[in-house]
Structure formats: structure tokens, C-alpha cells
Amino acid sequence: QASNATIPGAHQVASPPQDSVSCLKFSPSTRPDLLCSGAWDNTVNVYQYQKPARDIQSKPLAQIPANAHSEAVLSVGWKPDASQIFTGSVDKSGKIWDLNSNQVIQYAAHSEAIKSAYWVEAHNMIVTGSWDKTLKYWPSQSFGQGVPAATVTLTDKVYAMDVRGNFLVVACADKKLYTIDLRNPTAFVKTHTSPLRHQIRTVAIFPDCKGYALGSTEGRVQVTNFADSEQHKNFAFRCHRDPSTQDVYAVNCIAFHARYGTFCTAGSDGTFNFWDKDAKQRLKAFSKLANCVSACDFNAAGDVLAYAVAYDWSKGFESQNSSGESLWLMPVLDPDVKPRK
Secondary structure, eight states, rough: OOOOOOTTTTTTTTTTOOEEEEEEEETTTTTTTEEEEEEEEOOEEEEEEEEESSSSEEEEEEEEOSOOOOSSSEEEEEEEESSEEEEETTTEEEEETTTTOOEEEEEOOOOOOOOEEEGGGGGTEEEEETTEEEEEEEGGGGGOOOSSSEEEESSSSSSEEEEETTTTEEEESSSSEEEEETTTTEEEEEEEOOSSSSSSEEEEEESSSSSSEEETTTTTTEEEEESSGGGGOOEEOSSEEEETTTEEEEEEEEETTTTOOEEEETTTTTTTTEEETTTTTEEOOOOOOOSOEEEEEEOTSSSSSEEEEEOOSTTGGGGGOOOOOOEEEEEEOOHSSSSSO
């Protein structure tokens, strides 16, 4: 049963999107005071926040010009200097929005929805992953020309993806997982099938780039190491389940804490939790919220968590429910996120 609980100390962001938030990304440390959201109302919003002590304040800063996207925005990301935001949308396009000039140009086109878009530092490119079963790389020097530098064909639709350092991990609808070393961006270093039985919702690479965590629709997280010598350390654990009813919920988002390597999971059950993968323990459970937690992200400093409360469509159109839709910034306390020695 959904509750009207709020998290103590959490700050509700004014002027949130008018429909479910699909993705949240804090700006890089070059300008660390911004949060970007992509949503099902086709908008991209930027909020500015500050945290003088424990209290967080925020204000809406900018919204992408109207009609930039005609359908839901599924992915947002920042260029490293925080001057531009790039998107991926169900309308099959990727756009770049310059925050200074407020100009929008199209950089990417696919034949189906773009699920994921990430900056590739090694090549000054954006990589997009689509439901058209491809990855495409778009070089920054030719943005707006509509020609990818390379296209990689996958076996099924892209359902989740992450990029960090030289690694890209992409998870497809057929539960195939592909790992790419971005120094050779069209070759698979590893291809394997997810050990989780159900659909993959999210993937996140460890901050030390030694592996990744997967979240599935079946309330389970899989922790996987890249190195062959570390495979014995791989494990899965259950989360976002209701023991009283045996109900099982999707893990919608996994976000790693850059400093401590711990992580947050956000679920369809309306909760989020902090975990330590190395100690295999939950560090902190937070109270159940009024709707699903559809997205989350830690800021660059790791002292603020953003989370969106919104229906995540996990029960289809019939169960559509907009109650409690909201966007929040929560101070992250060191004891809650730091590994326990």
C-alpha cells in the first residue's frame, strides 16, 4: 500500500515535469550545482540547487525549447564542461541543447526510439543505444550533419546502458550483455547472457570501472566483475520485494556513489536503498513513498541524491496512477552511504 511518507530532510523541487520522470542526471563537477531531468511529457528541465548546510534549496533554471521533442525523453546527459545537454527520445531523435544560447540541434537519428545516450570522453563523441537494435557513435565535430562515425549492430533492442571511463556495457531485450572497450568502439570485449531470469531495467558501471551492477524487473541485482580472475566474486541479491504479499518489483535505477563505490537502487515498490557490494550488505533502507521511484542519481560530490516519485508503467496503462508525482533532492549523510568497516 502506497503511503504519503516523505524522507526526513528531503527537499521537494518546484515545477517538476507534468508526467513521469524517466531519467535524472546531475551536472559534472565542472559546474556541480545543476540537475537535469527527462520525462514522459517530452520535456528536459534543468534545476539549480544549493546545499549551504544540510538544508537544500533549489529553483527551476531552464526548460528545453518547446517542440524540441515530440515524444517522451528517455535519456539525458551532460557534456563535460556542463555547457550543453544531450538527449535521446522515443521520437527517434537525439538533440543537443546549448544552455547559454538556448539553441537546439539534432545530433542523432535512429529508426526506433533512442533509449540511452552517453558522452564518450576518449573520442569526443556521444554514443546512442536504440530500440532499432543498434549503437551509433556521433562525433562532436560533425553534430548536426546526421552521420554517425560508426554503427554497431546488436541482437535486440537496447533496454539499458552505461558508459564510464573506457567501458561501455549495453543490455538488450533478449538479455544479452555486451561489453565494449571504447578505445576500440566497434568491437565486443565480452558477450554473455544475463544470469538474471527476467528483463534488465538498468545497468551501472562501478566507479573504479572493474565491473557493473544490473537490475531486473524481478527485484534482483546482479553484481558482475569484468576480469576473468574476479568471476568468483560475482553474486546476485534480492531487493524491492514485499515479504508480506510475496510481491516482486522492478529495480528501475542503480546509481553509484563516486567516492565510496556504494550504490543506490530505486524500485517500483516506492523505495530506495543504499548498498555496499563489497560487504554484501544493505547500508540504509528508506521509507516507502507515494508511488514508484522511477529514477535516481548522486551528485558529483556525493552529498545529494535526486530521486523522482512517479508511475513507471510497470503495471501497464490499466494501472496508470499519477498520485504523488514529484521530484526530490535529499542530503546524503556520510554514515548512510559509507562502507562500514
